[in-house]
Amino acid sequence: MKVTIIDAGPEEEEEIVIKCRFLNDEMVTLINQFKQGGRKLTVYRDGKMFFLEPKEVFYFESVDQKVFAYCNTQVFQVKSKLYELMEELPERDFIRASKSFILNLNKIESISPAFGGRYEALLKNGEKVIISRQYVGLLKEKLGV
Amino acid sequence: MLKRLEFMVSLFVKIATGILFVTAVYIPVFYGWNLELHADILWQILILAAVCTAGGILLPVEGAKEVSRKSLLLRIVFYFIYVNFVVIFFGVFVEWFSIRDRKQLLGMVAAIAFVFMVVFALSYWHESREADRMNQKLKERKWTEDSSDR
Numbered sequence: 001m002k003v004t005i006i007d008a009g010p011e012e013e014e015e016i017v018i019k020c021r022f023l024n025d026e027m028v029t030l031i032n033q034f035k036q037g038g039r040k041l042t043v044y045r046d047g048k049m050f051f052l053e054p055k056e057v058f059y060f061e062s063v064d065q066k067v068f069a070y071c072n073t074q075v076f077q078v079k080s081k082l083y084e085l086m087e088e089l090p091e092r093d094f095i096r097a098s099k100s101f102i103l104n105l106n107k108i109e110s111i112s113p114a115f116g117g118r119y120e121a122l123l124k125n126g127e128k129v130i131i132s133r134q135y136v137g138l139l140k141e142k143l144g145v
Numbered sequence: 146m147l148k149r150l151e152f153m154v155s156l157f158v159k160i161a162t163g164i165l166f167v168t169a170v171y172i173p174v175f176y177g178w179n180l181e182l183h184a185d186i187l188w189q190i191l192i193l194a195a196v197c198t199a200g201g202i203l204l205p206v207e208g209a210k211e212v213s214r215k216s217l218l219l220r221i222v223f224y225f226i227y228v229n230f231v232v233i234f235f236g237v238f239v240e241w242f243s244i245r246d247r248k249q250l251l252g253m254v255a256a257i258a259f260v261f262m263v264v265f266a267l268s269y270w271h272e273s274r275e276a277d278r279m280n281q282k283l284k285e286r287k288w289t290e291d292s293s294d295r
Contacts, residue, residue: 012179042281104285105283106287108283110276110280111276111279111283112273113269113272115217116205119272119279133206134210140275140279143279143286145278145279
């Protein structure tokens with residue numbers, strides 16, 4: 001996609017003009033990010049679009065090529081892949097817990113050892129998520145252990 | 146690679162300690178308190194610990210590719226069989242015991258199982274301590290978050 005930045009005159013209002021043949025999902029997400037100041041996630045449920053603060057999400061899970069955001073009581077679908085989400089989410093708060101999970105560190109109640117070098121995170125909503133051996137090092141690094 | 150090296154060194158220390166402990170119990174039980182030993186036994190313990198540690202390559206380390214629970218259990222079982230084979234072969238070779246003496250042989254198998262359990266218990270204890278450290282950091286993090294919200 002070509003990006004053009006034009007100097008606005010001193011009297012002109014600043015604006016973003018999107019020139020496209022049709023609005024695809026990627027474009028809609030971009031527009032929403034601009035509208036929301038880039039802080040909220042665009043999520044979907046029952047065919048409706050919602051904007052979600054990343055801090056509300058307990059974890060993201062990838063199931064059958066679809067990514068879901070799990071909040072305290074609600075589940076939303078996210079159009080981004082997990083690796084794309086890792087770039088969008090606040091680096092300080094989210095970690096990759098396994099190939100199919102991204103975990104919000106602020107939603108962890110406690111961590112306990114699981115079998116064979118893995119750890120189990122008990123979340124504040126009572127759910128348990130396994131932190132795989134592959135990502136334990138990253139977790140320790142992020143926590144400063 | 147560094148993690149693997151760290152793991153192997155840690156495993157070696159645990160196994161060597163386990164073998165030393167088992168030897169200290171095994172010798173008085175089967176040979177009495179007055180048996181005189183040569184300095185060779187120290188090197189034999191170290192060599193046996195090193196060979197047993199080599200089999201630890203089967204066990205996954207932190208940061209390594211994820212293995213399923215079933216695969217992990219299988220690896221542990223294979224490792225246990227490997228350690229049994231190595232210890233019995235080595236023990237007979239350096240004449241720590243006779244293969245014909247069933248009591249001694251059973252004693253050794255029990256000792257191996259004991260060392261195995263102790264090593265796994267130590268690993269679990271180490272992981273529990275790591276989890277405690279992480280929980281402490283999570284608490285500190287929560288405290289920082291709450292302070293910045295105020």
